[in-house]
Amino acid sequence: MKRAVKALNRISVQQLAFSYNGRDMVFENFSAEFSGGPTAIIGQNGAGKTTLVKLIKGLLKPDKGRILINGIPAGSMTVRDLAKTVGLVFQNPNDQIFKPSVLEEVTFGPNIIGFSGEKAERSAKEALEMLGISHLKHENPYDLNLSQRKLVSIASILSMDPDILIFDEPTMGQDYEGREIIKRTIRHLRERGKLVLAILHDMDFVAENFDRAVVLHEGKIIADGHPREVFAREEIVAQAGLELPNAVKLGKRLGLKDIFLTKNELIRYLKERASDR
Amino acid sequence: MNGMGLYEERNTWVHRSDPVTKLFYGITVSAIPYILPYMGVAAFFLCLNILLLVLAKVFKKILPILFLSFFLMLSIVIVHGIFHPDNRTPLFSAGGIHFYREGLSLAALLIIRLLNMICGFGVVVLTTKPDLLVNGLVQTGLSPRIGYVIHSVFRIIPQMAATVNKIKDAQRARGVETEGNLLTRAKALFPLLVPVIMSSLIATKERTMALELRGFGSKGKRTFLKEYEEGRYSRQARWFFLLLLFGSAVWRVLI
Amino acid sequence: MKKIVVEGLKYRYPGAERLALDDVSFEVNAGELIGIIGKNGSGKSTLCYALTGLVPHFFRGAYGGRVLLDGLEVKTSTVAEISRKAGLVFDNPFTQISAAKETVFEEIAFGLENAGVPREEMAERIEWSMKLLGIEGIREKNPFELSGGQMQRVAIAGMLVMKPDILILDEPTSQLDPQGTEEVFQVIRNLAKEGMTILVAEHKVEKLAEYADKLLLLHDGKCAAFDAPKRVFSMENAESYGVELPLAAQIAKELDLRDEAGLYPAAPDELLALLKGRLQGAAGTDERFTE
Numbered sequence: 001m002k003r004a005v006k007a008l009n010r011i012s013v014q015q016l017a018f019s020y021n022g023r024d025m026v027f028e029n030f031s032a033e034f035s036g037g038p039t040a041i042i043g044q045n046g047a048g049k050t051t052l053v054k055l056i057k058g059l060l061k062p063d064k065g066r067i068l069i070n071g072i073p074a075g076s077m078t079v080r081d082l083a084k085t086v087g088l089v090f091q092n093p094n095d096q097i098f099k100p101s102v103l104e105e106v107t108f109g110p111n112i113i114g115f116s117g118e119k120a121e122r123s124a125k126e127a128l129e130m131l132g133i134s135h136l137k138h139e140n141p142y143d144l145n146l147s148q149r150k151l152v153s154i155a156s157i158l159s160m161d162p163d164i165l166i167f168d169e170p171t172m173g174q175d176y177e178g179r180e181i182i183k184r185t186i187r188h189l190r191e192r193g194k195l196v197l198a199i200l201h202d203m204d205f206v207a208e209n210f211d212r213a214v215v216l217h218e219g220k221i222i223a224d225g226h227p228r229e230v231f232a233r234e235e236i237v238a239q240a241g242l243e244l245p246n247a248v249k250l251g252k253r254l255g256l257k258d259i260f261l262t263k264n265e266l267i268r269y270l271k272e273r274a275s276d277r
Numbered sequence: 278m279n280g281m282g283l284y285e286e287r288n289t290w291v292h293r294s295d296p297v298t299k300l301f302y303g304i305t306v307s308a309i310p311y312i313l314p315y316m317g318v319a320a321f322f323l324c325l326n327i328l329l330l331v332l333a334k335v336f337k338k339i340l341p342i343l344f345l346s347f348f349l350m351l352s353i354v355i356v357h358g359i360f361h362p363d364n365r366t367p368l369f370s371a372g373g374i375h376f377y378r379e380g381l382s383l384a385a386l387l388i389i390r391l392l393n394m395i396c397g398f399g400v401v402v403l404t405t406k407p408d409l410l411v412n413g414l415v416q417t418g419l420s421p422r423i424g425y426v427i428h429s430v431f432r433i434i435p436q437m438a439a440t441v442n443k444i445k446d447a448q449r450a451r452g453v454e455t456e457g458n459l460l461t462r463a464k465a466l467f468p469l470l471v472p473v474i475m476s477s478l479i480a481t482k483e484r485t486m487a488l489e490l491r492g493f494g495s496k497g498k499r500t501f502l503k504e505y506e507e508g509r510y511s512r513q514a515r516w517f518f519l520l521l522l523f524g525s526a527v528w529r530v531l532i
Numbered sequence: 533m534k535k536i537v538v539e540g541l542k543y544r545y546p547g548a549e550r551l552a553l554d555d556v557s558f559e560v561n562a563g564e565l566i567g568i569i570g571k572n573g574s575g576k577s578t579l580c581y582a583l584t585g586l587v588p589h590f591f592r593g594a595y596g597g598r599v600l601l602d603g604l605e606v607k608t609s610t611v612a613e614i615s616r617k618a619g620l621v622f623d624n625p626f627t628q629i630s631a632a633k634e635t636v637f638e639e640i641a642f643g644l645e646n647a648g649v650p651r652e653e654m655a656e657r658i659e660w661s662m663k664l665l666g667i668e669g670i671r672e673k674n675p676f677e678l679s680g681g682q683m684q685r686v687a688i689a690g691m692l693v694m695k696p697d698i699l700i701l702d703e704p705t706s707q708l709d710p711q712g713t714e715e716v717f718q719v720i721r722n723l724a725k726e727g728m729t730i731l732v733a734e735h736k737v738e739k740l741a742e743y744a745d746k747l748l749l750l751h752d753g754k755c756a757a758f759d760a761p762k763r764v765f766s767m768e769n770a771e772s773y774g775v776e777l778p779l780a781a782q783i784a785k786e787l788d789l790r791d792e793a794g795l796y797p798a799a800p801d802e803l804l805a806l807l808k809g810r811l812q813g814a815a816g817t818d819e820r821f822t823e
Contacts, residue, residue, distance in 0.1 A: 045679060045709045059446045083452030094479060095440070096447040098471030108468075112452040142475060147572045157451070173623070173706045175571040175735055176776040201709050243710040246738050246779045253800040254807065263779055267786045274787055274810055408634055425632050432631040432676070483627035486586055490620050491630070491690060492646035495612035500648050502641040 009163045009195035010035035010070055011056055011086075017064035018055060026051050027219045030065070037211030038186055038196040040227070042203070044241035047216040049199045053166050057088045069164070084113045087162035091169045093146070093153035102128070102144075102152050103137040109160040120159070127159035130188060132181050147178050154185065165189060167198040171205050183209055207231065207245035207261045215240050232259050291333035291400065295508035296410040297417055298515055303401035305518040307394040312525045316382075319389040326396035335403040342395055350388045357384040407431045409503070416505040425493070437477065444472045533603060535698060535729045536560035536583065540597035543578060543587055552578040554753040555597070560731070562697070565724045567740035567761070568733040570750035571774030576733040579750065580702040582606070583731065585614040601698060616647070618698035619691030623706045625683035628690070629675045636678075636686055637662075637671040643694045661693040664726075665719055681712025688719060698729045705736065713739075741765070741778040741798040749773055761798040766790075 011034040019025045026048050041049050054060045056067055058074045067074040069085055077085075090096055099105040106127055110120035128134045131151045136144065141152050154170065170182050179202075186209055189196050200206050206213055206227055213230045215223040215237075223229075223236045231237060231248050244252075251260040260266040286292075291299075306326060310319035330336040361380035368378045401410075408428055415424040445455055448468045455465045488494075508514070536559065543553040553575050560566055568576050581587040585606045588595040599606040601617040622628060633639040640658045649657070662668045665685040670678065675686055684704055691699065701720070705713040717739050724730055724743065731748075734740050740747070740761070747764045749757040751773045757764045764770065765781040777785070777796075780803040784796040789806045797803045 044711060054446065057450055059449060079449050079454055080452045083450065088450040090443075090447045090450070092443070094476050095444045095472055096451070097475075098468050109451045145573055160451070173572075173703070173735075175774060177571060177774050201713075203710070241709065241711040243714070250779050250783075250800050250803075254804050263782055266779075267783055270783060270787055270807065274807075406634075408632070411632075425630075429631040436631075436676075480627050483622065483624060484631070486590060487622065487628040487687075488630060489586065489590060489611045490584060490615050491643035492612040492615050492694070494610070495646050495648075497612075498648045500645055500651055500654075502638055502645060502651065502654055504651065 008035050009193070010068075011164065011195070011197075012068040012071075013052075013056070013065070014068070015065035016055065016062050016067065018051065018060065018062050020051075025219065027055075027062075030219065030221075032214065032221060032224075034197060035195060038190055038198065038209060039212040039214060040206040040210040041197060041199045041214050041216060042201070042206060042240070042242060043216035047240070048219045049216055050168060052216070053088065053168060053197070053199060056166065057086055058082050080113055083109070083160065083162070085162055086164045086166065087157040087160055088166045089154050089157045089168060089170065091172065093141075093149040096153055096156070097141045097149060100140055101138050102133065102141055102155075105141055105152060106137075106156045106159045109156050113160055115160075123161055124155070124159040127155040130158060130185055131155045147174050150174065151178065151181065154182070158185070162194075164195040165197070167196070169199055169201065171200065171202045179205060203231075203243055203245040204247070207247065215242070217241075228259055228261050231261065285335070285338075285403075286406075287334060287404070289333045289404070291329055292404045294404075295413070295506075295511045295514075296401075296405045297413040298508055298511045298518075299401045299405055300410065300414075301515045301518045303397045305522050307397040308522060309525045310390045310393055312522075312529050314386065314390075316386050316389065319386060319393050323389055323393040323396060326393060326400055329400050330396060330403070333400070333404050335399070338403050339396060339399040342399065343392065346391060346395065350391065353387050353391075354381070354384045357381065357387070409505075412501065412503055413505045415499075416501055421493075421499060425488075437473075440476050440480075441469070441473055444469055444476070447472075534559045535562040535564075535602060536731075537598070537600040538583075539600075541579075541582060541599060542594075542596035543582060544594040545578075545591060546593045548593075551753050553582060556750075556753070556755045557597075558748060558755060558758045560729060562729055563724075563727045564729055564745040565720070565743055566731045567737075567744040567747045568731060568750065569735075569737060569740070569747055569764075569775050570756075574750040574774070575753040576750055577702050578753075579748075580620060580700050580731070580733055583698075583700055584618050584620040585609065585611040586620075612646070615643070615691075615696065616694055617696050618700055619688075619694065619696045621684065621687050621691060621699070621701045621704050623703040625680050625687060625707065626676075628687040629683065630690075631676075634674060635672050636667065636675055639675045639686060640690050640693050643690055647694060657693050657695070658689075661689040664692060664722070665689045666715075679712060680708045681715040684708065684712065684716050685719060688716075692723075697727075698731070699723060701730070701732045701734075703733055703735065705734070737776060738778050741781070742800075749775065762791075762793075762795040765798055766795040 013030060013032045016027045016030040017025065018027045041052065043049055051060065055062055056074065058077065061075065074082065097105055099108055103124060106124040107120050110123050115123060125134070128137055131154055133148065133151050133155065136148065141149050144152070150173065157165065171179050174182065186196055210227060212225065213227045214221055215230060217240045222240060223233060231244055237244060245261065247260050247263045247266050251266055260269060306322045310322055327336070330339055357380040358376040359374060359380065361377065361383060363379045364377035366378040367375040368381055369376055411424045411428040415421050448465065449455055453465050453468050454461050538556055538558050541553050541556040542551055544551050556579065568579060570576055578587060581591065582599055587593070588607065589611050595607065601614065604614065604617055606614060630639060630642050633642060637658060640661055641654055644654050644657060662671060665688055667682065667685050667689060670682060675683065678686065705716050708716065720730060720732060721743055732740065744761055746759060747761050748755060749764055756773055757767060765777045770777060778798055780800050781796040781798055784790070784803055784806065789810060790796060791802070791806060797806060
């Protein structure tokens with residue numbers, strides 16, 4: 001019952017303007033609201049996805065406009081407070097991992113933001129469990145392969161139990177098993193009422209796991225809605241330099257008129273047709 | 278691309294000169310004032326270097342570097358002017374503290390020598406494209422591996438700086454404070470240092486693999502896309518500089 | 533003569549407990565496009581290193597068995613010698629740029645310089661290589677200022693210019709956006725058409741399934757299967773190896789659609805044909821299938 005009373009997590013980007021060098025504007029009067037189900041941010045490299053995420057996380061300061069995290073301006077929060085509320089998992093785990101064991105790495109974050117020793121350890125173990133890497137807890141992260149290290153870096157943010165989680169290319173370099181683990185994690189986070197944002201190039205993953213897809217192109221949103229609607233707009237997809245999810249593509253190759261977002265939809269439909277005898 | 282912003286494309290005779298000869302020049306004019314510690318010698322070479330910098334139209338670029346060493350120079354003046362053991366003759370006083378002639382003239386020499394060295398190497402670095410210099414050195418006989426290390430330093434340092442920023446962002450995102458008092462910064466040291474070192478090691482390993490796959494480790498004869506042409510008088514010039522160096526050493530020993 | 537022969541290849545990294553490659557044997561004919569698949573840690577990268585001599589010469593470690601490229605034995609040749617037979621491209625476009633050159637054109641020349649190729653020949657080979665990769669337009673650009681897809685193509689060009697007739701790619705698109713990925717796969721398809729022998733380690737089975745002649749499925753360092761894609765995907769326990777089947781095969785499996793040989797289709801067109809066949813049995817023609 002406590003969960004139902006808790007306010008919905010929300011990020012509000014208001015009239016954002018930003019440039020790195022003072023001349024080329026990455027964003028000009030950019031506004032967006034993020035809340036509710038898992039949202040995917042997609043678009044070509046250079047469209048502004050990572051910049052947006054860094055602005056939300058307070059790593060960059062906007063030239064104009066503001067960003068509200070659950071109603072509080074991001075600019076007014078300290079690094080520590082922001083870390084308690086918004087967790088950002090970076091693309092390259094090597095940019096972050098520094099402890100000699102997985103468990104220590106995953107306990108570091110909770111300790112920094114003020115969890116008690118016992119709570120930090122418990123939270124870390126839960127995170128490791130969620131990502132299926134409990135058996136690796138005493139390993140040195142740099143002895144693991146890159147995709148395992150990626151799971152460690154995800155766990156190290158998850159253990160901080162923030163209300164909002166942002167992932168930058170979580171499925172990059174992952175095999176089937178790794179993707180399933182991340183899929184499960186996002187579902188788990190959604191069930192617990194967390195707001196999940198993810199930058200992704202894997203369109204299949206977007207189609208199967210996200211309620212909303214925001215397409216960025218040159219600092220502007222050119223499409224925003226349920227993946228089913230977004231992927232139905234082929235010109236937008238092409239303009240943004242994206243590909244259609246494989247199920248959608250296959251559906252088209254088979255000459256079907258409807259959009260089949262996931263393989264399960266396609267399978268279900270074809271099974272029905274095949275049994276129409 | 279341009280030696281961390283130091284080199285800029287320009288078309289003066291200094292720029293067009295043989296890079297390896299320029300290096301000989303830079304080393305010679307920086308070393309001689311140390312071999313022959315006379316004010317006149319140092320001042321002469323300093324004026325020569327300044328003249329070259331002006332002719333090469335890069336004088337403005339050396340000024341920021343000279344200003345950077347201002348505090349060093351100031352401390353030299355203070356330390357030697359006040360405290361040198363040979364001090365006897367006071368030259369002037371400021372706020373009750375005496376500055377002596379002996380110390381100050383030594384300080385002057387040290388400063389002129391320092392300025393001279395900066396300007397001398399400035400002539401080399403500001404007018405020479407890094408890859409041409411390395412190319413020239415390698416074709417003159419420097420080991421290609423060392424040449425690669427020298428050249429890649431110009432490219433890799435900016436990359437490493439970018440990596441350090443990424444790591445700083447990642448740790449800040451976890452709640453690690455990186456700005457603030459000394460204690461705060463000290464606590465941030467490990468979370469920043471370890472990933473920087475590991476990233477560099479990993480990148481170096483991958484880069485080395487890629488280089489090996491392109492035959493970098495080959496012991497055979499190498500060829501070069503960009504032909505390094507020695508300047509017309511390069512040989513003579515380089516012998517001249519070597520002779521100057523040798524000559525000044527001899528002079529020093531004999532006098 | 534077979535282009536690539538691998539016999540009983542075994543390898544253990546220094547200080548490791550288990551074998552990274554455990555008695556792997558297979559042969560590749562000239563001009564074939566082979567996909568190397570398997571879950572992370574199954575040995576895909578190690579195999580790529582073993583085919584180009586980085587294993588054992590760069591990594592040291594315990595090595596057994598033989599790898600022959602056009603008769604040249606990897607164990608007794610240097611990496612530089614092997615690089616003239618087989619080129620290798622990695623997943624990180626960044627670390628493959630030598631950082632010793634200012635323009636793309638010069639960057640591609642790097643391997644030629646190391647190999648002692650005469651200057652007069654260089655320009656011609658570099659032009660040929662750039663044309664093959666579609667990068668003539670960026671010849672003057674600084675390699676570090678390119679997009680990921682462009683950087684990878686420069687890396688491939690830098691390998692091809694040494695005129696190997698084998699090209700090995702280790703997850704070349706894993707760090708690229710969809711456009712970059714498509715650019716690289718396009719290059720692979722073109723090179724295959726030109727008759728190059730290509731091995732690609734990849735997770736993106738969908739793209740491989742249509743074009744690969746054979747798939748090499750690795751599991752725990754062992755070769756679990758080496759066969760045409762359709763056969764590999766039709767294996768009883770295919771999924772237990774941690775690989776995802778291409779969509780067409782997954783659908784066919786769910787609908788129990790097999791071809792005359794009893795295999796699932798690997799590519800959409802085959803699936804379409806089978807589906808039409810199945811649905812033809814239904815009442816009349818189906819207006820939804822427009823092809």
